[in-house]
Amino acid sequence: MSEHSKSKPGPPIVGVSKNIERVRELIEHVASTGLNTVVFGESGVGKEVVAQNLYQKSPRLGKPFIKINCAALPEGGLLESELFGYERGAFTGAEQKKKGKFQLAHSGVLLLDEIGDMSLPLQAKLLHVLQSGGEFSPLGSEKEVKADTWVIAATNHDLQKDIEEGKFREDLYYRLNIIKIYLAPLRERPEDIPPLIDFYVKEYAAMLNNRRVEKPSADVIERMCAYSWPGNVRELQNVLKRMLVLGDCNQIIDELFNNEKAPQNGENSDSGADHHASLSTIIDLGGKNSPDNQSFSLKSAKKKAVEMVEREIISHVLGKTDWNRSKASKILKISYKTLLYKISDLGILPPEK
Template sequence: MNQPTILIVDDEEAARLGMRRALKQYEAAEAGSVEEARFLIAQYRPQLILLDNNLPGTSGMEFLHELAGQDNAPQVVMITAHGTERTAVEAIKAGAYDYLAKPFELDELRLVVKNALEARGLRAENARLKEELAAIKGSGELLGASEGMQKVYDLIAKVAATDITVLIRGESGTGKELVARAIHDKSAGRRQGQFVAMNCAAMPSELIESELFGHEKGSFTGAANQRKGKFEAADGGTIFLDEIGDMSLTTQAKLLRVLEERKIERLGSSHSIPVDVRVISATNVDLEKAVEDGKFRADLYYRLRVVQINLPPLRDRASDIPMLALHFLKGYATKYSLQCTGIHPSSLARLTAYSWPGNIRELRNVIERSAVLADGATLQPNDLPEEINTTAKPAEQPVIIGDGDILAIPYLDDFREARKAFERAYIERCLIETNGNVTRAAEKVGMHRQSLQQKLKDLGLTRRYVVSEEELDEAGSA
């Protein structure tokens, strides 16, 4: 026998046979009791269990609770006796994907099975992304498997082996500081020395110079004691000069000399001290233009950019977004003990479509805020901030924004078309909440499942929430 996808657990042989026939396109195994089921699950790892509640010995419900505590447990559809709605509710609460009340139609069974297996596939996909994420750690804490990032990793590896001066460029939040640290951490010799960062923005020259080069006691007002500068602290290691474009021309002149002579002089001293430091600088301003405008020295510019690493903006490497989003979500879920540990595929689609002007820093903040505020176990589109829902690409233009409201329904002149648009938004909204579970959605909106299925078909939503048109046709004609 091939690996069974489905395990049918029922003590009545006729019932098992009926289900098996209806599901003949799947590989299925049968068990007459929980004891037997345990054995078959351990052996075959089926993806779905059709579990009758009424079993001799251990009941289906008890077994469901047992499974709920296990890693990678199969999806469960509970089969309950007619008129035992409370058991069904209890089963869903205990983690069953859905339930079927006896007697049920065979096409009902097929639909539930298809949906459950599809949902299981999504869960597996999320798990796979998480594993991939752990495996594709590019360079230190740097993440991303896109082509753009692969180029960055290659450059990091090449320059790390040398003492070459590196200029890192990229928009705000693209990871410039992280890349600088990665270069330091990968430098065999310099790793033992210190990585010293200095932000050159928004600080008077005198202070920057004293920070960089140190000063002697009394060298300027406020210099009460002798002090070593960052270049000395980074001796044998790396100095990272962030926002280099904001440095004043006088400080630029001093820095240039240090780079040429590999010696520093503390402020107020004429004694020069040799330093062995690798210089990495970073900027998000247009340095070429600053040179043209006379705000940045051309000679310093050439000296700093011996090798240049350009960090691509996040929107140009959108394929990295799911991985990064899950990485940040995992981190915050642990940090704040959150329930929310997964991301719904529709949310991923929206995150991927957004333009991220603040790049990875913005993504991290969005995930933190959304995860903390989310109610469910997966981040739903309506958990995301409005700007992400409203600026997503037209193809993915969402219908749902805000707290539970349905907004952004297009205005249409034709009344019937407008009503369809509303129905589509309304039903889609409900299905997102039930994770695509048609049975639960039907209950929620007070419709019969069959009618909701027909609605889905009429509204063209079947491809997303029911597996295929054939399936529906089959369900309709059975």
């Protein structure tokens, strides 16, 4: 539920994309201020790494760094105890006095991970502490305690949407969100994948007692850059560990793409005349590219199939957006740079006017 350290080093912010460069700039500007900060981004993008870097570059380095998972906080009578502590006898089972996370993080940093999952009653109590400059009363105590704690929150939620739906307090949002740092998903910054691979291969080699590990080949890295990485950096880390331990890099990548393209529950795979017509254009049944011909290549046919599907989807989205490539890249959930590359590579042309 929580993590406590006094100077635990975290990994650096790795990448070359504009988003990562902007994140580094914000860290440099914000770290010395101690202003409440919210780090936004999908699960697995590295929000905790950003918080650790803020801490390491701040005057609070060497003081406590405490992480608490808001989604795991208990409900009911123990609601306050995790964050604000309690006195002996405050409730059944409270056999001794215990400090809460705010007190433990005094003069340091408190990372409220998954802040979007915090219950509304606890949001109200947190707001009171922030408004009062860090003052609160532990459960069962009449005395006020004050903690000088830098609050950093992290979430994969769209908090403004949560506010509209009554799931998050607007006043707490504005109290927390003095500084906003957005960490883009990995699919929008494929240029960060090669440096991330370099970094983690070296790190995992050390973890494996410096035994010789081979970095994935250039072809494998190129395929990894084309994958969408729904689990973001966390998924990339897990895949690299499998590759370094098991080998079979291309087989592992094949599994990723197959899982990505598999029909979801309740969906039917393509069938009927259109499906067979599409296949015939790929494998040229009865011709030189037929599976009956010795020169037939499954790899080549698979590549053609992927290119054909990509061309159709991208052309369709570009048509719907009147060739607004910025809007199309957002719909397709790929970077603008990747979209321009695919338009050129697949030979997609704008309609004649």
